[in-house]
Amino acid sequence: MMLIPCPFCGHRNESEFAYGGPVKPDRPDPHAASDEDWVDWLTTVPNPLGPVEERWWHVKGCGTWLTIWRDTRTHCVVEGSGDAG
C-alpha cells in the first residue's frame, strides 16, 4: 500500500488515485530534433532504479492532479506534491 500526499486532502490511499504517467521532459521542436531524439521523447518511458517523477490524479477524491517523486525500489514517496489543479 502506498500513501500519496494530496495537497488538498492530505495523505490518502493509492486506491483513490489514478496513475497519470511519468513527468516527461519538455517537448522538443520536431523540426529541430533528430529522429532519434524525437522517437526517444515520444516512446521512451523513464524507468530509473530510484526516484522517478510522476503525475497522479485524485480521481476518487478531490479531483486534483499532482506531481510526486516516487522511489521505484521502495514505493516510498520521497518528495510530495506542491502543485494542485
Place this chain on the structure above:
Amino acid sequence: MSYNASFERLPISACFDLKGAENALVEWIGAEILPGFPTEANRRRSADGLSLDHVGPRHWLLHADIDREDELNAALRPHLAPAEVSIVRISDTMTTFRVAGADVAHVLAIGCPLDLHETAFPEDAVTFTEFFGQKALVRRCAGGFDVSVEQSYGDMMEDCLTRALR
C-alpha cells in the same frame, strides 16, 4: 459473526454542485443565501437547514431538504451563471446510505480506506473517497455515517452493505 449496525437508503435531497472562486460565487449567489464557506478543506458548514461541503479546490456541494430545491434553484440561477462560476443541480445524481450502529466503524472499514476515527475525521468532516471500489462522499451523521454514491451504483452498494453486515 454479524456486526451490530444497520443501514438505510435515504430519500433524495437537494444538492447543487458549485465551482469557482469563493468571491465569484458570493458575488453571484449572495452571501445571505449560503451558510458561509468552510474555512478548511474537507469540512462542512451548516446553517438554517443548508450545508456547504468543501470537497475540492474551488469546489463545494450545497445540500438541503428536497422541499427547498425549487427555492434554491431560483436563488442560484444555474442557467444564468457567469463564466467564472459553475452551478449544477445534481440532486438526482447521488443516492445516500445512512450506516449506523455500535459497529459502524468496522463496517465502514471494510469498504473505505479512510481513517474515520473522530480525531482524524471529526463531526464536520466530509470528503470524497472510495467505498467498495466506487467514488463516494462520506460524512458523519448521528450515530454513524452518510455515504453517497453515484445513483447508478445504488443497488450495488446496497448489496455490498448487506453482505458486509452479515
